[in-house]
């Protein structure tokens with residue numbers, strides 16, 4: 001891989017997260033978060049368990065914008081979207097909380113989690129234990145760990161804390177080396193392995209990434225294919241390779257009626273699947 005002279009978007013996002021953390025810690029101490037997380041302790045939904053159920057399992061994403069596409073949903077309404085997804089048969093939800101690059105918000109996570117009974121992933125770029133505890137305080141049932149922006153030591157620490165707090169962990173990989181690193185984490189039934197079809201450094205999308213990397217995972221791993229799923233054909237392709245869990249955002253959000261788009265995709269994918 002050529003050396004990247006210009007910092008990739010991913011690197012920029014991580015720099016932003018470092019700055020955000022300084023401010024966040026001034027507003028809410030670790031101790032504050034611990035207290036909130038303690039009151040939420042019994043209110044946790046089994047994200048990994050929901051994905052393990054039979055059928056096509058979709059993690060439907062509440063996403064207003066992205067660095068690659070700009071504004072995806074001009075009339076964005078987080079709660080209405082989430083309720084629509086639940087009614088349409090989503091297995092789980094994903095809520096973007098990053099503000100600067102995805103126009104998400106922690107408030108959306110809180111609101112969505114209250115409005116539905118599905119397990120909810122906090123989709124953000126987590127780099128410190130503070131993020132993990134903060135996620136649980138916000139009600140998250142699952143957190144995201146992006147291998148591409150974390151060292152082995154960081155991933156191990158964040159993974160351990162998330163499990164200790166009772167959450168599932170979506171461990172995201174986008175190449176062979178990241179899969180190898182991810183598989184060195186302790187096995188746990190709350191581990192969910194995501195293969196991101198979007199290269200986070202240059203935004204290229206290829207569903208082949210999932211098919212290529214799938215062979216590296218032990219058979220009983222809980223695998224999610226992420227990004228760039230647009231059609232029932234895409235879903236059927238994955239089902240044909242024994243992949244039953246999908247993380248899908250843009251395709252639903254861009255229609256303006258995300259729930260209906262999910263219902264339609266599920267119906268079409270079940271036909272002679």
Ligand SMILES: O=P(O)(O)OC[C@@H](O)[C@@H](O)c1c[nH]c2ccccc12
Pocket residue numbers: 061063123124146172196226227228229247248249250251
């Ligand atoms: O909108 P899409 O192409 O359906 O993709 C959803 C999801 O996979 C994508 O938003 C995503 C996957 N991993 C991420 C990490 C950070 C931010 C966003 C993402």
